[in-house]
C-alpha cells in the first residue's frame with residue numbers, strides 16, 4: 001500500500017467513526033426530546049458527545065453515560081463548594097448553606113452512581129428513582145441558599161446541570177424498551 005492510500009484509508013475510517021458518533025447521539029437525543037419535552041436537545045448532544053464511549057453506545061449505554069456525567073458534575077460541585085469554604089470572609093449564612101450543600105452533593109454522587117448501577121442491571125424503574133433523587137438533592141441545595149437570604153446560590157449552574165442531565169438520563173432510559 002502506498003503511503004497516500006494508507007492515509008486515505010485512515011482518513012475515511014476517522015470520518016466514518018465521527019459521523020457514526022453524531023448519528024447515534026443525535027438520533028437518541030432527538031428521540032428522547034420527542035418523548036419528553038423537558039429534554040434540552042442541544043445540551044443532550046453536547047454533553048453526551050463529550051464522552052469517549054458515546055460513539056459506540058446504544059440507548060442503554062447512553063443512559064449510563066448520562067448518569068456518569070451526573071456523578072462528575074456532583075464531584076465538580078463538591079470541588080466548587082470546598083473552594084468557597086476555604087475562602088476567607090465568607091458570610092456565616094453562606095457558610096452554613098455551603099455546608100448543607102456539601103452533604104447534598106455528596107449524596108448526589110451516590111444517587112447518580114446508583115442510577116448507573118440500576119440501569120446497568122436493567123432495573124430501569126429503580127434507575128429513574130435514583131435520577132429523581134439527584135434532582136431533589138440539587139433543589140434542596142437551591143432551597144438552602146434561598147433560605148440563607150440575599151445571596152444567590154453559587155451552585156445554580158451545578159443545579160441546572162443536575163436537572164438537565166437527570167432528565168436526559170430518564171428520557172433515554174425510557175427509550176430502552
Ligand SMILES: *[C@@H]1O[C@H](CO)[C@@H](O)[C@H](O)[C@H]1NC(C)=O
Nearest residue numbers: 040041042043044046047164
Ligand atoms: C439548552 O442547552 C444549551 C447548551 O447547554 C444552553 O445553552 C441552553 O440555554 C439550554 N436551553 C434551555 C432552554 O435551557
Ligand SMILES: *[C@@H]1O[C@H](CO)[C@@H](O)[C@H](O)[C@H]1NC(C)=O
Nearest residue numbers: 118122123124125126127129
Ligand atoms: C429494582 O429495584 C427496586 C428498588 O431497589 C427493587 O425494589 C426491585 O425489586 C428491583 N427489581 C428487580 C427486578 O430487581
